[in-house]
Amino acid sequence: MIEFLKGGKTLNGIKMGMKIDELYSILGKPTNVSGEKNYGYIHYGEYRYGFTDDIINEMAIEFKLIEKPFEFPNLEYKKYDISLFENFKIKSKSKIHKIISFVNHLQLNWKAQNGIDKDSFTIKIENGPYIVFNLYDGTVDKITIVDGHQND
Incomplete structure (x- = not known):
């Protein structure tokens, strides 16, 4: 969390602009995937990664989770x-x-x-x-x- 707060460019080893396949190879099977084929969210517990056209373009820590x-x-x-x-x-x-x-x-x-x-x-x-x-x-x-x- 601290590194994410300091720079906002990396969350659990995932960087903006990475391909979804890279995310899966680093973090494994997600807890949930929502959206459509070309856009949506990949969840790992409280961590959320948004994507468009197979590229990570949003990262978040969702506190309710x-x-x-x-x-x-x-x-x-x-x-x-x-x-x-x-x-x-x-x-x-x-x-x-x-x-x-x-x-x-x-x-x-x-x-x-x-x-x-x-x-x-x-x-x-x-x-x-x-x-x-x-x-x-x-x-x-x-x-x-x-x-x-x-x-x-």
Whole structure:
């Protein structure tokens, strides 16, 4: 998850622009495939890979599908040449403040995005993915990137 947040270009060894056959050879049999022959989604638990014409063009972590929390023990943060350490546990129902604290601890730059969907709150990680939150309950919905949008 950390590398995906930092760059948005790789998720579980899968890179944007890879062919579906490469994805299958790296990750094996998916838990679910949805869509049509030329476009759709390939799911591996909470990980989703979108494709068009046999090419991976979207990657996401869908938090509603997380069964086991992501745990980051003793994650280092440097401030004024002092190392600070904190433990993080990211779950399916993690709240906005917990995720933003995690992103800030990683020292990533981000900004809020105001889009069409007013039921969501979105932050954009600089040169990385988007993090989408559900405004009704304040939980994280997904971390996602669509090909070509890392630098928006």
